[in-house]
Amino acid sequence: xxxxxxxxxxxxxxxxxxxxxxxxxxxxxxxxxxxxxxxxxxxxxxxxxxxxxxxxxxxxxxxxxxxxxxxxxxxxxxxxxxxxxxxxxxxxxxxxxxxxxxxxxxxxxxxxxx
Amino acid sequence: xxxxxxxxxxxxxxxxxxxxxxxxxxxxxxxxxxxxxxxxxxxxxxxxxxxxxxxxxxxxxxxxxxxxxxxxxxxxxxxxxxxxxxxxxxxxxxxxxxxxxxxxxxxxxxxxxx
Numbered sequence: 001x002x003x004x005x006x007x008x009x010x011x012x013x014x015x016x017x018x019x020x021x022x023x024x025x026x027x028x029x030x031x032x033x034x035x036x037x038x039x040x041x042x043x044x045x046x047x048x049x050x051x052x053x054x055x056x057x058x059x060x061x062x063x064x065x066x067x068x069x070x071x072x073x074x075x076x077x078x079x080x081x082x083x084x085x086x087x088x089x090x091x092x093x094x095x096x097x098x099x100x101x102x103x104x105x106x107x108x109x110x111x112x113x114x
Numbered sequence: 115x116x117x118x119x120x121x122x123x124x125x126x127x128x129x130x131x132x133x134x135x136x137x138x139x140x141x142x143x144x145x146x147x148x149x150x151x152x153x154x155x156x157x158x159x160x161x162x163x164x165x166x167x168x169x170x171x172x173x174x175x176x177x178x179x180x181x182x183x184x185x186x187x188x189x190x191x192x193x194x195x196x197x198x199x200x201x202x203x204x205x206x207x208x209x210x211x212x213x214x215x216x217x218x219x220x221x222x223x224x225x226x227x228x
Binding site for chain 2: 004032034036041042043044045046049090092094100101102103104105106107
């Protein structure tokens with residue numbers, strides 16, 4: 001069965017510090033992988049996605065993520081966090097063929113302290 | 115429109131009443147999705163529409179939930195005889211095509227059943 005695990009419910013970092021949010025997935029085949037961000041009272045915004053090719057993908061707002069097949073992981077990183085990055089982050093996985101919906105993790109809430 | 119529009123943004127209803135939630139997708143997007151986001155949970159897939167094809171209803175939690183999409187555009191999610199466990203944020207998303215995962219989410223409808 002498909003599943004996405006985000007082991008960190010809440011992370012607090014200082015502004016300017018580096019960030020890594022963890023995501024592990026369970027999937028029967030090579031999946032499509034996504035990171036979304038949700039600010040309070042807002043819908044989800046796509047940060048980046050991996051379909052194939054280079055396993056290091058760049059996204060918006062200075063975020064990047066690396067697909068590691070051997071570890072079934074797709075961790076999100078940012079070298080220097082800004083206060084405006086405080087939000088909820090969701091990892092998601094979807095099929096390359098067949099099923100059309102995405103499976104989401106339970107999210108990681110990021111707090112940024114000045 | 116420029117984005118995915120959902121209405122109402124907030125809805126409080128009494129247990130046992132029916133509610134209708136509306137989603138207006140981005141013009142030209144053929145795929146439309148409904149997800150439910152409960153407190154502390156990830157996003158739960160509910161239903162998927164693609165063009166004129168029969169919808170994928172595999173995520174609907176009970177027969178109290180139904181959805182329709184008229185003219186390939188606006189969608190309505192209906193919950194009959196609401197229960198307290200239906201309280202959640204209901205998110206709608208649309209994308210350009212069948213295998214294109216460029217989801218754009220609306221801001222959601224926060225449903226509270228009292």
